[in-house]
Amino acid sequence: MYGFELGDDNMSRQSKEKIYFWLFLAPALLAFIIVVIIPFFMGIYYSMTDWTAIAGEEATFIGIENYKSMFTDTAFHYSFIRTFSFTIISVLSINFIALSLAILVTREIKFKNFFRAGFFIPNLIGGLVLGYIWQFIFKSVAPEIGEIIGFQWLQDALLLTESDTALVAVVMAFTWQYAGYIMMIYVAALLNVPQELIEASQIDGANFFQRLRNITIPMIAQAFTISSFLTLVTSFKQYDIIIALTNGGPTSEFAGEIVNSTEFLAVYIYNVAFKYNRMAEGQARAVVFFLILLVVSIVQVYYNQKKEVEM
C-alpha cells in the first residue's frame, strides 16, 4: 500500500503537499504579515528616526533621541502615573464587583438567569457609545439626582470637570461595562466548586465568610488570576470610553505644566502623534507601551505555568 509513495510519484506528492501548505496558509498569513508584522518592524525603525508621516519627507535615523525625550516629557510622566492609578482602581473595582455579582447569581435566588443576562448586557455596548451615555449621565442626570435626594455636593459637582472625579467617572463607566463580563468567568469557576465540599463545611458548621475564605476563594484562584490579568491589560489599553466620555480632559497642573487628567497612555500616544504632530515620538512611546504589556504577558504566562505545576 506504500508503493505509490516511492519513486517519482513520491517527489511530486511532497511538492504538492508543500504547495497546498502555503496555499492554505497564504490568505491569513499574508494579511497578518501585512497588517501586523511589517508595521511592527516599521514602527520600531520609525521610533528611532525623525519620521513625520508626511508624504515625500524621508525619515532620517537619529538613534534613541525619541526615547530619551521620554524622561523630560512631563505630560508623559503624568499620563503614566494616571494610567497606573486608573488601572489599579479599575482592576480592584471590576474584580470586587464581578466576584460579588457572581456569588449573588450562583446562590439559590429567584430569576438568577435573568439577572446574569442583565449584568452582562452593558458589555455588548461599544466603548464609544457607552462613553456618550455616561457623559450625559454625569453632566445632566447626576445633578438632577442630587437635587431630588437633596445631596448638595452631587447637585453642584460637575464630576467631569475635576481631575480626580473625572478619573473615577471613567472607572465607573468602565466597571459598568466590564464587571458583567468578568462576572461570567467567576460564575463558571464557582459552578465548578464541588458541591460536596460546600456541604461538608456546612455540616462542620462553617459560616458564609469562613466558607468563602477557606473553600470558595482557593477553589477559584485560577479564575482570579485570569480575571486580574484580563482587567489589567484591558484597563491599560483603554481608549474608546475616554474619547467619548472625557476626551482626555479636564486640564490639570502637574510639575508646573498644564496636563490632561484622563489622557491615559493609549490616548496620549495618539495625541502626541496626531494632535501635537510628533509622529516619531508618539511611535517611540507606543514601543514603550508595547514593552510594558509584553512584561505583563510574560509574567502572566509564567504565573499560569507555575500554577499548573502546583496543581
Next chain:
Amino acid sequence: MFNKKRVINILLTILTLFLFIYTIFPFFVVIINSAKPSFVINTDPLALPEQWGKLIENIKIIWTKPTIRYAQSVYSSVIITISSLTTIAIFSAMAAWMLVRTKTKTSKVVFFLFLSGMVIPFQVVMFPLVAEFRMINEAIGLRMLRTYHGMIIAYIGFGSPLAVFMFHGFIKSIPLELEEAATIDGCTKPQIFFKIIVPILKPIVVTVLIMNALWVWNDFLLPALILGVGQDIQTIPLAISAFAGSFVKKWDLIMTAVLMAALPIIIGFLFGQKHIIKGMVAGSIK
C-alpha cells in the same frame, strides 16, 4: 415558614435587584431621553417623556439627516462586519488545519508567528500601518485607506492570531483516521478540508464568529484610522462620533442615535444568549 435561610435569600434577592436596577438605569436614561424634545432634555433628564411619538420622530431625523448619514453607516457596518467575520473564520480555519496537520519546522515557526501577534498591542502598529497602506497605494496603485477591502484586510490581520489559535486547539482533538480514510479514497486536500473538516468545526466557528462580531461591530480606533471620521465610508461608531463630537451637543438626538446603535445588538443577544456568553468568555481564557 420564616427561617433564617429564607430571610437571607430574600435580602440577597433584593440586593441583586438593586444592582440590577443600577445596571439597567443607563439604558432607561437613554430610552426616556430619546423621546424628548431638545428643550426638555436639559431641564428634566429624569422625567418620563410626554409623548412617545417623539421617539419615532427622532429616529426618522437620525435616519435621514444628511449630515449624519446613519442609514449609510448601517449599510457599511453590515458589509464590513459580515465580510470580515466570514474571511477571518475561513482563512484562520484553513491556516490552523494546515499548521496542525503539518509537522515541520516551518509549520511551527508560522504558528509561533501567529501567537506572537496576540501580544502586539494595536497602538504600536497603528501609525506605521497607515503609512504602509499609503505606500502600497503609491507603489502599486491599490488604494487601501478609505476602502472596504483595506478595512477588511486589516480585520483579517488583527483577527487571525486569536482565531488561528482557537481553531488550532480544536483541530488537534479531531482524530486523523477520517482524513486518512478520505486520502485513500482519493480525496484532495481542499476536498478533505471543506467536506470533512469544516462540518466538524461548527461549534468552534460559532465561538470565533461571536468573539469577533462584537469587536468589529463596536470598534472605533481602527476604522477611524483606516476609513477616517467623516469620510465616504463610515461605520456606526464613526458616524456617531462625528455627530456627537460636534460643538453643539444635541443630546436628544445623540441619545436616539445611541439607542439605535445599541438596540440591534441587545436584541441579537437575547436570541443567542447562551452561545454569545460562552463564545465571549472562551475568547478571554485563551
